[in-house]
Amino acid sequence: MAHPLEDTLIAKQIAPTAMRLLVLDVLIKHPAALSLADVEALLKHADRITVHRTLKTFTDKGLVHRVEDGSGAVKYALCEPTCTPTQHHDLHVHFFCTQCRETSCLPAVPVPVIPLPGAYQVQETSLVMKGLCPRCAGAA
Numbered sequence: 323m324a325h326p327l328e329d330t331l332i333a334k335q336i337a338p339t340a341m342r343l344l345v346l347d348v349l350i351k352h353p354a355a356l357s358l359a360d361v362e363a364l365l366k367h368a369d370r371i372t373v374h375r376t377l378k379t380f381t382d383k384g385l386v387h388r389v390e391d392g393s394g395a396v397k398y399a400l401c402e403p404t405c406t407p408t409q410h411h412d413l414h415v416h417f418f419c420t421q422c423r424e425t426s427c428l429p430a431v432p433v434p435v436i437p438l439p440g441a442y443q444v445q446e447t448s449l450v451m452k453g454l455c456p457r458c459a460g461a462a
């Protein structure tokens with residue numbers, strides 16, 4: 323019997339355990355990026371260590387990517403289907419709403435390549451823009 327959540331995990335070569343299915347379900351249902359504490363709060367019967375281990379596995383396998391939005395907590399968001407364990411392709415802008423404090427992926431807005439002087443070797447680039455999300459901007 324086909325199960326879309328299981329298929330998503332198997333496609334990324336992650337064995338579908340009950341906890342992994344629960345965490346994936348939470349991530350799919352909440353389009354904004356979630357912190358470890360957010361995921362833990364949404365799962366009633368999970369301890370932080372297990373959730374953390376699950377998110378690390380997802381990150382290592384190319385299922386989620388980490389978002390550092392300056393709020394202090396690392397957040398996690400679902401990857402684009404082309405991400406693999408060896409390479410993430412989520413070089414997009416993230417948007418932090420200063421009102422509802424949700425962070426969203428903007429997969430249609432790629433991070434531009436910024437040339438650096440001399441011997442600097444870039445390992446990671448992240449671009450977070452801050453302001454009002456469409457929902458909050460509409461309410462203002």
Ligand SMILES: [Zn+2]
Nearest residue numbers: 387401405410
């Ligand atoms: Zn990714």
Ligand SMILES: [Zn+2]
Nearest residue numbers: 419422455458
């Ligand atoms: Zn907002």
Ligand SMILES: [Zn+2]
Nearest residue numbers: 399412427428
């Ligand atoms: Zn993202």
